[in-house]
Amino acid sequence: MAIATRSAFGALVNEDAVHRRLYTDSNIFAEEMRRIFGRTWVFIGHESEVPNPGDFKTGDLAGQPTIMVRHANGEIHVLFNRCRHRGAMVCAHATGNASYFQCPYHAWVYKTNGDLALVPNVELFGSDFQLADWGLVHVPRVDSYGGFVFASLSPEGISLDEHLGRAKHYIDVMVGRAPFGAIQATQALRYEYPGNWKFQIENMSDNYHATYVHASAFGVRADMGQNGAAHVFGNAPNNQEQARIERSFGHGHGVLDYQGTRLLVTEPDRYPAYFAALRERRGEARARELARTDLHVMIYPNLILHTNYNHYRVIRPLAVDHTEINTYPCRLVGAPDEVNEALVAASALHVSPAGRVQVDDLEAFSRVQRGLAVEAAEWVLFKMRGVDEHVNEYGELECRFLSEMIPRGYYREWLRLMSQE
Ligand code: FES
Ligand SMILES: [Fe+2]
Incomplete structure (x- = not known):
């Protein structure tokens, strides 16, 4: 298949050979994170890694830190590990069990479904500040098959079913x-x-x-x-x-x-x-x-x-x-x-x-x-x-x-x- 015309990347991939830059060029790596890991379905974890309510596993998706966590009702959420206040990672452990995630910086507290539960000095944030608006952000798409949980940073695209x-x-x-x-x-x-x-x-x-x-x-x-x-x-x-x-x-x-x-x-x-x-x-x-x-x-x-x-x-x-x-x-x-x-x-x-x-x-x-x-x-x-x-x-x-x-x-x-x- 001659593909040199398809894109700038086409010059780097032939049917039976790829260019060394795919392995050595940090700009290409950054583009891979954006276009591959930042777009397609990426494996996050298996449900059996978080068998009990509160069990979590941190990781990342295209370099962006995430938490996979089982909520009290048994549902699994994949959340961005990023405090909505000033941006600190709320959880630094690889795995564990938590009732809540408390940000280490100013102690905002999130539930295991991502909802914001508590803000110290909340009265100083203004009368229009609603906790409900500032939960941890959910990864746009999450789905699983056979217990294998995948996520996609792209809000649109083919289903996991179709991808697999x-x-x-x-x-x-x-x-x-x-x-x-x-x-x-x-x-x-x-x-x-x-x-x-x-x-x-x-x-x-x-x-x-x-x-x-x-x-x-x-x-x-x-x-x-x-x-x-x-x-x-x-x-x-x-x-x-x-x-x-x-x-x-x-x-x-x-x-x-x-x-x-x-x-x-x-x-x-x-x-x-x-x-x-x-x-x-x-x-x-x-x-x-x-x-x-x-x-x-x-x-x-x-x-x-x-x-x-x-x-x-x-x-x-x-x-x-x-x-x-x-x-x-x-x-x-x-x-x-x-x-x-x-x-x-x-x-x-x-x-x-x-x-x-x-x-x-x-x-x-x-x-x-x-x-x-x-x-x-x-x-x-x-x-x-x-x-x-x-x-x-x-x-x-x-x-x-x-x-x-x-x-x-x-x-x-x-x-x-x-x-x-
Ligand atoms: S950065 Fe998380 S509470 Fe301030
Ligand atoms: Fe081997």
């Missing part, structure tokens, strides 16, 4: 692996890397690197044998890669489907009580399919689902060369404790700051960032073509491993969003 499209099917699969049909997030595993935010979403759809970057980690797995702790490592021999499927679909989303080529924590015969609970509610065939599901789902721009180790990963861009990642290992609600303990352990083993796999990727990201300082080589390549690329019955572009088809989808969406005024 086929991604809803993969959320259903992740949630459906729980006997009771729900996941429960646990404590976040948090780390930062000195590199651009797009490296993480590229990496999760990249099965080219794993053999090389993770050679030592996979060596450890091999030493564990197939029956001991190895199942929490869950990777298969390379000769099965041809069975694996990649799919790219609307709005930049994509999925890697490992098609039963890796060992899973939830193998039907590993934890019979889990499988029995799943079978009881879903039937034998569907239960087997769900237990054997192994997906990386990339929900553009900032959410990744990993059904094998059962976590979701959230990308938080901080600067053009600085990114924070929060990974939330999840329990399968209704599954026996031993299964959930193994799933949380598997996530921690892979993607915690002291884990054995993601640390390799982080080293790669920081080297890419440093390498891209070279101006003489301008293009970053996504040329790999998978076998048998075609559009499947669900409208997804599909091929067999290995390919760089899914990132090509990211950059089509990147350009589409960046080109809109």
Whole structure:
């Protein structure tokens, strides 16, 4: 697709390569915050992170601080974390439980639905000053699917339903692996890397690197044998890669489907009580399919689902060369404790700051960032073509491993969003 005429950004994105400036130019980063994170649906948090009234989580949307909070009536609100008086952030904790948010500066007090409840010396603010006019501002649009809460800074635009499209099917699969049909997030595993935010979403759809970057980690797995702790490592021999499927679909989303080529924590015969609970509610065939599901789902721009180790990963861009990642290992609600303990352990083993796999990727990201300082080589390549690329019955572009088809989808969406005024 020749797109050089579509916008100034068009000159930076080709069908199978993008310009290094996408990763190094802080002006482009600022435009990404405005045009991508400031416009499309962005993942904020999962409802299970705030299970009880008053539970909150702070974060940001396109660099603007936010609070996701469950109100007394059970509703979840996403509010801007900005006092209506002189602008202080009213809450500086990452997570917690609060009956009210009290601004630290002059002690204005807000309810957990954002309403302004109390102003010291309110009589000095004039007779027309109404508390009802000065609540915390709500993020323009908030919606959720399968407990995953998304927000958009744009008051208008396509619905979350339309934005997610086929991604809803993969959320259903992740949630459906729980006997009771729900996941429960646990404590976040948090780390930062000195590199651009797009490296993480590229990496999760990249099965080219794993053999090389993770050679030592996979060596450890091999030493564990197939029956001991190895199942929490869950990777298969390379000769099965041809069975694996990649799919790219609307709005930049994509999925890697490992098609039963890796060992899973939830193998039907590993934890019979889990499988029995799943079978009881879903039937034998569907239960087997769900237990054997192994997906990386990339929900553009900032959410990744990993059904094998059962976590979701959230990308938080901080600067053009600085990114924070929060990974939330999840329990399968209704599954026996031993299964959930193994799933949380598997996530921690892979993607915690002291884990054995993601640390390799982080080293790669920081080297890419440093390498891209070279101006003489301008293009970053996504040329790999998978076998048998075609559009499947669900409208997804599909091929067999290995390919760089899914990132090509990211950059089509990147350009589409960046080109809109
Ligand atoms: S800035 Fe919050 S009360 Fe003054
Ligand atoms: Fe990796």
